[in-house]
Amino acid sequence: MDSSYQPGIPHPHPHSSPNSSLSSANGRSALFNANGLGSDTSSQPPHPSPVISSAGTVDSRAPPPTVPAACLGCRSKHLKCDGLNPCSRCRSSDSECVYIASRRGYKGPRRNTAHNPNKRHASDSPPSVAGDNCPMLLGAQVATPAASAMAAFHPAMVIPGTPGSAFAATPGLNTLQLYRNSFLDGASGAMVEANPQPRPQQTMPERCIDSFYYNFYPGHPSVLPKDHLLKMAKDTNLEHLLAAMRWAGSLYFDSGPSRATFFEEAMRLIYAPETPKDGFLVQAMVIVLIGLDGSCQQEKARDILSDAEQIAIELHLYSHTFATTHGNSNPRLEESWRRTWWDLFVVDGMVAGVHRQTNFLLFDLVADAGLPCEEHEYAAGNIPRPMSMEEFDDLIFSGEEREPSSFAYRVASIRNLGRMMRLPNTGFPNEENVDRIESLLSNWRMHLPKSKQHSLNKDCQLDEMMFQAHMINHACSIILHQPLSQLDSSPAREVTACAPHRAVSSGDVFNIHTKHIITAACGISKMVTYNVPITGHTHFFTCVLTLSSIVHLSKWALYFLQDEDDLRQQIRLNIGALNKLSHVWKAASRASGQVKGVAQEIYHARKAQQTNASFWVGFTQEEIIGSMSADEGIMSEINLLGGIEPPNPI
Structure with missing residues (x-):
């Protein structure tokens, strides 16, 4: 797996047989x-609320709540602490009441205690x-x-x-x-x-x-x-x-x-x-x-x-x-x-x-x-008979009218990634191997039942398992086709928050592999448009967004494009999503900074090109003004998205 283990740390080898012993x-x-x-x-323990009677007064007869920690004064005297701040004993003796979090951890309420009226119910x-x-x-x-x-x-x-x-x-x-x-x-x-x-x-x-x-x-x-x-x-x-x-x-x-x-x-x-x-x-x-x-x-x-x-x-x-x-x-x-x-x-x-x-x-x-x-x-708790992977694979041929779960399609999607990683020459796969894996990716998409073709369930609510399944499928398409594409990746070489830069040379025209990665990148950006909290998705969405952004930025670095306005919208969506994820995940904060930095470099390079009159040969005045205005607009939005503080460290 990873060869960068720290020295001196006993570590079980991942390829050990099932009968090998675990780490000591x-x-x-x-x-x-x-x-x-x-x-x-140094954290102060939270304090339980007193029991409130139906009349709104404190019921002194109710059993005292469980206290997760005692103050230092009560602890040193081996006395029971009521957990208030300050506690009753320190208040009566006019002593300083200090709490230190217990290293043992709070174990929850004791068993067989009296009914707690504060207990929450579904x-x-x-x-x-x-x-x-x-x-x-x-x-x-x-x-x-x-x-x-x-x-x-x-x-x-x-x-x-x-x-x-x-x-x-x-x-x-x-x-x-x-x-x-x-x-x-x-x-x-x-x-x-x-x-x-x-x-x-x-x-x-x-x-x-x-x-x-x-x-x-x-x-x-x-x-x-x-x-x-x-x-x-x-x-x-x-x-x-x-x-x-x-x-x-x-x-x-x-x-x-x-x-x-x-x-x-x-x-x-x-x-x-x-x-x-x-x-x-x-x-x-x-x-x-x-x-x-x-x-x-x-x-x-x-x-x-x-x-x-x-x-x-x-x-x-x-x-x-x-x-x-x-x-x-x-x-x-x-x-x-x-x-x-x-x-x-x-x-x-x-x-x-x-x-x-x-x-x-x-x-x-x-x-x-x-x-x-x-x-x-x-x-x-209505668990049906589990479907086996063999039954899943043979579903088309068996004629069984049973729809696999979204979780099952998520597993099938990541399994295609594994098949792709086992190609004999993963550095630069040949066309035959790429076609074989693309058949798997396309078959996965084409044979989805109608209810699974999008990341929403029948009640129009987000289906996170299908969201991840589609996300993985798009990411596989980019990883598979990018080495054979003709979209120069050098403009986005600084975006390395998730993985090392993957050098791809440019070509005179876009080939079919380039079309695959652009389609997949747009599909990932479209996933941002589901009106749900972005931070509710798996954090791996950060790196998939980064993959998509590398494709968008590489394309934006080219000369004038017919679909340039659509491309800008994709970049806006990705940066906005990374910005939201940055509130929780440090990895998203790093990726967001790199993507915005590359976008700014491309913007300044485009501005320098636009000062050359020969750059605009063949374009109307309306196209020139529109392109320059759009570039200014996207950069002003990107700059407004800056200044996000990284998440608190562990």
């Missing part, structure tokens, strides 16, 4: 220490009312009652500095299209009544878990839905998984020093010797490596990816028997294990495709795990 506990601890993890413990969320127009199409005029209800329902949940719309409390269904728009009950899938009563203020860990399910989970939905995961956590040690989820959720809003604390806790627990090597550990590692990759910690991410692959192989997570053997006769848990394997498979392919530093190790493994079901089926 010392090796896992060494990786944790070598990662330079922070130990910021039925506390408002229902969604669908509008007549499709809310996901750019420019759609939609004013749904659900949107108004969200704004007025719980103003305390608005997080300052959070990009896009602030997230509400977690409902039962935790997929992007269901979680954000439908608010259904996780057990039955039925609409629930809105609760107009405000909820108590959440603790930071709770906010981070909600943020994880709202922002991160839709792009990588392998863990159990929230209600079921928290229920299982009462009887099973899932602290390493919850710690990873808290850190990933903290990336989407200003979580202060808690972010470093969550990261330290996640890494410590993931590499703790006593942490079970099971599917939950693989889930935690995948979450952390995705967050690290988006935060420009690509080497650390590759190290954890290699470890996660090793564990998954030793567990035989890729086998169809793993889900039933370790699913405890729970259909949701069995589905979660299938999703865990295939999401790891997809992430391995994405890392290999966008960074070109790894070789997609898992592609060569013969896996027969069942393909995941649709998101709404998983959330509601």
Whole structure:
């Protein structure tokens, strides 16, 4: 995989046999220490709200809430602390009340405690009312009652500095299209009544878990839905998984020093010797490596990816028997294990495709795990019989009238990337090999059912799994055809945020390969137009946007183009999307800066060319004025998009 491992760190070789042993506990601890993890413990713990009676007064008879940490004064005297700021004891003794976050991590409420009236329920969320127009199409005029209800329902949940719309409390269904728009009950899938009563203020860990399910989970939905995961956590040690989820959720809003604390806790627990090597550990590692990759910690991410692959192989997570053997006769848990394997498979392919530093190790493994079901089926617990990959491939010939899930098409799309990476001469493939892979890409597109031809489901809500499937297909087309295209890539040689520059020489005319990459680049830009928060997509969309931008910038560097105005719009869309992603992902901030820098260089080069009268030979005065005005317009917009502060460091 990656040859740049840090010296002195024991590391399991990814090609070890399934029976080989894992890294020793010392090796896992060494990786944790070598990662330079922070130990910021200056964050003040959140304080629970008092129990409020129906009359609106504080009920002193109610059981005291669980306190995640005690102040230093109470801790030194071994006295019980009520968690207030200042606490009652310090207030009565007129002492300074200071909190330091515990390194042990907050374990949640004790078991078998009295009923907590502050506990949130899925039925506390408002229902969604669908509008007549499709809310996901750019420019759609939609004013749904659900949107108004969200704004007025719980103003305390608005997080300052959070990009896009602030997230509400977690409902039962935790997929992007269901979680954000439908608010259904996780057990039955039925609409629930809105609760107009405000909820108590959440603790930071709770906010981070909600943020994880709202922002991160839709792009990588392998863990159990929230209600079921928290229920299982009462009887099973899932602290390493919850710690990873808290850190990933903290990336989407200003979580202060808690972010470093969550990261330290996640890494410590993931590499703790006593942490079970099971599917939950693989889930935690995948979450952390995705967050690290988006935060420009690509080497650390590759190290954890290699470890996660090793564990998954030793567990035989890729086998169809793993889900039933370790699913405890729970259909949701069995589905979660299938999703865990295939999401790891997809992430391995994405890392290999966008960074070109790894070789997609898992592609060569013969896996027969069942393909995941649709998101709404998983959330509601109505899990159908899983389709095998063989059944998926033979669907056209078998005549079986069964539509594969969006997740299955996502897996099939990344599998085409693996086939492309196994071409005998990937540096400069010959025409025959390129045609063979292009047949796979075209067949994937042509045989999509009508409901999967776009990234929207039948309710006109975003289908994130199909979004990624189309995204991967477009990226494959660019990676495949770019070496044989005749679009000079040298103008965009400085755009290296995701992968090294790929030199392509120019030609006298555009060939068919050039047309392929331009079409794919425009297709990627079109994906920005879905009227949903950009940060809700997988962070790998950053690098796919960068691929598209390299094509657009290379084309813009040419002389006058007939479709120049359309090209400018594509560049605007890409820069705008990268700008939004920059609020969360450092990788997007770096890519955005490079793309804008190259755009400015091209602009100044064009201005210099335009001073030469021979440049405008054959053009009308109207075309000259229009082109110069359009160039000025796009550069003014690009300059306005500058000045974005990079995300907070890990």
